Amino acid sequence: xxxxxxxxxxxxxxxxxxxxxxxxxxxxxxxxxxxxxxxxxxxxxxxxxxxxxxxxxxxxxxxxxxxxxxxxxxxxxxxxxxxxxxxxxxxxxxxxxxxxxxxxxxxxxxxxxxxxxxxxxxxxxxxxxxxxxxxxxxxxxxxxxxxxxxxxxxxxxxxxxxxxxxxxxxxx
Amino acid sequence: xxxxxxxxxxxxxxxxxxxxxxxxxxxxxxxxxxxxxxxxxxxxxxxxxxxxxxxxxxxxxxxxxxxxxxxxxxxxxxxxxxxxxxxxxxxxxxxxxxxxxxxxxxxxxxxxxxxxxxxxxxxxxxxxxxxxxxxxxxxxxxxxxxxxxxxxxxxxxxxxxxxxxxxxxxxxxxxxxxxxxxxxxxxxxxxxxxxxxxxxxxxxxxxxxxxxxxxxxxxxxxxxxxxxxxxxxxxxx
Numbered sequence: 001x002x003x004x005x006x007x008x009x010x011x012x013x014x015x016x017x018x019x020x021x022x023x024x025x026x027x028x029x030x031x032x033x034x035x036x037x038x039x040x041x042x043x044x045x046x047x048x049x050x051x052x053x054x055x056x057x058x059x060x061x062x063x064x065x066x067x068x069x070x071x072x073x074x075x076x077x078x079x080x081x082x083x084x085x086x087x088x089x090x091x092x093x094x095x096x097x098x099x100x101x102x103x104x105x106x107x108x109x110x111x112x113x114x115x116x117x118x119x120x121x122x123x124x125x126x127x128x129x130x131x132x133x134x135x136x137x138x139x140x141x142x143x144x145x146x147x148x149x150x151x152x153x154x155x156x157x158x159x160x161x162x163x164x165x166x167x168x169x170x171x172x
Numbered sequence: 173x174x175x176x177x178x179x180x181x182x183x184x185x186x187x188x189x190x191x192x193x194x195x196x197x198x199x200x201x202x203x204x205x206x207x208x209x210x211x212x213x214x215x216x217x218x219x220x221x222x223x224x225x226x227x228x229x230x231x232x233x234x235x236x237x238x239x240x241x242x243x244x245x246x247x248x249x250x251x252x253x254x255x256x257x258x259x260x261x262x263x264x265x266x267x268x269x270x271x272x273x274x275x276x277x278x279x280x281x282x283x284x285x286x287x288x289x290x291x292x293x294x295x296x297x298x299x300x301x302x303x304x305x306x307x308x309x310x311x312x313x314x315x316x317x318x319x320x321x322x323x324x325x326x327x328x329x330x331x332x333x334x335x336x337x338x339x340x341x342x343x344x345x346x347x348x349x350x351x352x353x354x355x356x357x358x359x360x361x362x363x364x365x366x367x368x369x370x371x372x373x374x375x376x377x378x379x380x381x382x383x384x385x386x387x388x389x390x391x392x393x394x395x396x397x398x399x400x401x402x403x404x405x406x407x408x409x
Binding site for chain 2: 015018019022026027028029030031032034035040044047048051052055066069070073074077078110113114117128131132133137138153154156157159160161163164167
């Protein structure tokens, strides 16, 4: 059964279909949440929350707007960013088990992408990661990196321009 | 991109940030207006969004803890249970409202708003995230039953009764709580309607963990201090 058929089954409240969908994507969803949050406990909460959303709203999936994996990852990333933004400034996002965390969310398993990312200057990689995968706002990135806002915008522009030159678009 | 040189870089920046979902709402709105008329920026945005999708899809994989699946499935099962109970309670509440309304139209005396309020409270308790339910069963040949619903941490509860015959003249039904040390504490009295149904609001006389049993008996009008007749319905916590 493919992903779309599974989602259709989940929309009819088929618990077995939910289990199968979970087994296919739990690691991916958890990994994305962990990349954004850098905290195992909150990433677990986000993962459960994402699959709970799938259980209740599987019927909302629209195949015309992208693949199931992309849809799921986008839901996860946005949900994790929402969680991160709700944390009080005094809440530590650092995870005591961070030894198990990837050192960078930009350590890609996509070889072409990995090579293209590796060719970017570190400061451009950092801006892409902080804005896209960690959900920080432009001014927050500027503060964190102690650079003007214009520099952040410029680094993002240069990073994507260079990646575009190096990579050809790949469908989901 | 076909822009004047002084705005070219700015649009490129906005397009790149938009692909990474990093624009403020006002900036995004301004860019959307521009995109409607600029094919170059539309093409760049599509490419950038493709790249963003690849970045998103290639996060390093980490094993998800097994406990997440257990919690998820428990939540699904709780939802199903709550939904089925809510259906039963709603049906009961609607029945009571309908009968209460009929009584009101017939005699112009029944306090419809009170029964409506009790029914709504019962339904709300069932829908609450941490609701607990105690089933009371008939101890004699009666085909009656009841459910007591409360929310964890609250002292108030709703009792939904079905199938009890109207109390005899001069009699009323009374609820009782039995503590774990066997102390019996009197609670609310109530009457059922013509169909044998009632929705009753209760206050627990002790914390829920200290309670052992809930029972219902028939007592003289006004209630008793101790049960004076055999138990009709009983449920064990």
